Amino acid sequence: MTQSDIREELRGDRSEPLLPIEKKLIGWSLTIGLVLLVALAIFNHFAPATF
Amino acid sequence: MSDATINQIHPRRADGVIAPISEDWLAVVLGLFIFVLALAALANVDLIGWVVTTAVWGNLGQALKATSKGYASLGGLGALIATYAALTVVLGAAAAAAKGDVKRFVLAFTAVFWIAYASWVVGNFAHFAAVTPAEQQKFGINWSLKLTGEGGLIFALIAGLIIANFFPRFAEAIKEAVRPELYIKIAIVILGGFIAVTAAGKLNLASSLVLRGVAAIVEAYLIYWAVVYFVARKWFGFSREWAAPLASGISICGVAASIATGSAIRARPVVPVLVSSLVVIFAVFEVLILPFLAQIFLSHEPLVAGAWIGLAVKTDGAAVAAGGITESLILAKNAAEGINYQPGWILGTAATIKVFIDVFIGIWAFVLGYIWTNHINVTQKQDKAKLREIWQRFPKFIIGFVITFAVGLYLALGTPAEIAKNVPAAIGEANTFRVIFFILTFFSIGVLSNFRTLWQEGFGKLAAVYLVSLFGFVVWVGLLISWIFFGGITPPLAS
Numbered sequence: 001m002t003q004s005d006i007r008e009e010l011r012g013d014r015s016e017p018l019l020p021i022e023k024k025l026i027g028w029s030l031t032i033g034l035v036l037l038v039a040l041a042i043f044n045h046f047a048p049a050t051f
Numbered sequence: 052m053s054d055a056t057i058n059q060i061h062p063r064r065a066d067g068v069i070a071p072i073s074e075d076w077l078a079v080v081l082g083l084f085i086f087v088l089a090l091a092a093l094a095n096v097d098l099i100g101w102v103v104t105t106a107v108w109g110n111l112g113q114a115l116k117a118t119s120k121g122y123a124s125l126g127g128l129g130a131l132i133a134t135y136a137a138l139t140v141v142l143g144a145a146a147a148a149a150k151g152d153v154k155r156f157v158l159a160f161t162a163v164f165w166i167a168y169a170s171w172v173v174g175n176f177a178h179f180a181a182v183t184p185a186e187q188q189k190f191g192i193n194w195s196l197k198l199t200g201e202g203g204l205i206f207a208l209i210a211g212l213i214i215a216n217f218f219p220r221f222a223e224a225i226k227e228a229v230r231p232e233l234y235i236k237i238a239i240v241i242l243g244g245f246i247a248v249t250a251a252g253k254l255n256l257a258s259s260l261v262l263r264g265v266a267a268i269v270e271a272y273l274i275y276w277a278v279v280y281f282v283a284r285k286w287f288g289f290s291r292e293w294a295a296p297l298a299s300g301i302s303i304c305g306v307a308a309s310i311a312t313g314s315a316i317r318a319r320p321v322v323p324v325l326v327s328s329l330v331v332i333f334a335v336f337e338v339l340i341l342p343f344l345a346q347i348f349l350s351h352e353p354l355v356a357g358a359w360i361g362l363a364v365k366t367d368g369a370a371v372a373a374g375g376i377t378e379s380l381i382l383a384k385n386a387a388e389g390i391n392y393q394p395g396w397i398l399g400t401a402a403t404i405k406v407f408i409d410v411f412i413g414i415w416a417f418v419l420g421y422i423w424t425n426h427i428n429v430t431q432k433q434d435k436a437k438l439r440e441i442w443q444r445f446p447k448f449i450i451g452f453v454i455t456f457a458v459g460l461y462l463a464l465g466t467p468a469e470i471a472k473n474v475p476a477a478i479g480e481a482n483t484f485r486v487i488f489f490i491l492t493f494f495s496i497g498v499l500s501n502f503r504t505l506w507q508e509g510f511g512k513l514a515a516v517y518l519v520s521l522f523g524f525v526v527w528v529g530l531l532i533s534w535i536f537f538g539g540i541t542p543p544l545a546s
Binding site for chain 1: 263272274277278281284288290291426513535539540
């Protein structure tokens with residue numbers, strides 16, 4: 001692949017719609033991440049670091 | 052895209068010979084070698100006390116000295132030459148083991164070492180490095196940039212950037228020894244012992260920090276990756292093949308993550324390689340900006356600052372070394388206010404975060420590989436993601452880190468008092484080498500950062516995703532996560 005091919009590919013606007021599995025991946029990652037964030041923050045609040 | 056970066060990613064010589072030992076395992080061997088030599092001091096045999104160390108200086112003649120008093124007779128220049136000679140022999144042997152061109156490596160390393168170390172020495176000049184009024188008085192000066200001695204790393208980075216952008220032929224000539232990932236991995240292996248000695252005094256706090264580090268990283272993976280992938284796909288219209296390595300590179304751990312992801316989703320090799328070069332460039336900006344922002348805004352939350360640097364700065368080299376600069380800047384600011392924190396905790400937090408991020412790369416790459424090969428680009432059975440890929444992608448240098456950490460902790464806590472009391476000094480000698488590998492890392496990152504070449508390759512759109520994601524999201528979410536898990540925890544005070 002030449003330099004100009006890459007440039008054209010990067011500049012190009014090939015539409016590749018999000019597949020349902022990608023939406024699931026994004027959705028589940030964010031949901032689990034945010035739920036865990038809240039849960040861990042609560043845990044952290046009640047079990048602070050000790051010296 | 053520089054060839055050096057490509058070579059760094061693919062352990063392959065120009066003639067196509069595949070290196071028989073990976074960079075990770077080389078780092079383990081070299082790091083453990085230095086660590087073991089340092090531990091000989093516990094048996095009253097000082098094998099590496101000649102390694103050179105640099106102090107903040109007003110008079111150049113007083114800048115350098117050997118680490119151990121037992122080698123004081125060498126003088127500063129003698130210690131520097133001894134350090135150069137030893138590193139050349141050891142790293143030259145490593146180049147031979149990796150079937151590299153040893154002669155070219157030695158010549159290139161000579162230039163890399165002397166330019167990088169000279170930059171470090173310049174950065175330790177009192178007008179740049181002195182922090183407190185007492186220090187300024189000591190050197191008879193009335194102003195200084197207050198960059199601390201670690202600011203010398205910035206000078207090494209700038210020296211590398213100048214070479215990359217104004218002397219590209221010279222950069223090409225020394226590329227054999229421009230190995231930021233190798234240098235930082237050796238440094239991280241050595242760092243394990245140093246962190247152990249630091250943690251030994253406050254084991255409860257250390258274990259709390261490790262648990263928080265793991266929690267923070269899970270968060271970073273789940274939240275960062277999903278958002279950056281969405282931004283790349285939906286807002287910037289990138290294909291899946293570009294968006295996945297880009298999301299991993301921006302959100303997780305730069306070079307290693309984008310390559311692992313590219314490989315997991317069966318992307319063309321050029322995709323993760325180009326993303327990696329972008330990561331290196333942006334890491335330079337982060338190193339130049341974030342530690343100083345941390346000093347200004349987070350000096351009273353030192354561990355938040357360490358975790359934030361570990362989460363926000365991509366690439367192992369830049370993140371861990373930026374942790375070192377951040378620690379130095381924050382400790383200096385607090386010292387000026389009369390608060391003297393024990394060194395090692397901020398750097399230790401940044402390094403711990405980074406190490407855990409590296410551990411998770413293999414798992415995340417497997418998850419992506421599974422989804423891609425089973426649901427997106429459904430492939431033949433033999434080409435589907437396999438569990439053993441987790442091990443294949445596991446960054447092996449972390450094994451070295453764990454070994455030095457465990458040995459250091461045992462020596463500090465599990466040995467008789469007369470041995471344990473000598474452990475900090477022994478590991479301190481190894482730590483001097485760690486600083487030198489940091490210097491080499493910073494210089495090498497600079498040499499790999501040819502901005503003009505990147506621009507010519509039409510990286511505008513990739514850079515735009517990076518810019519929007521990093522400064523619009525990753526940096527702030529990293530700060531929030533760091534604050535949630537590390538807020539209110541301060542390092543122990545120095546005794």
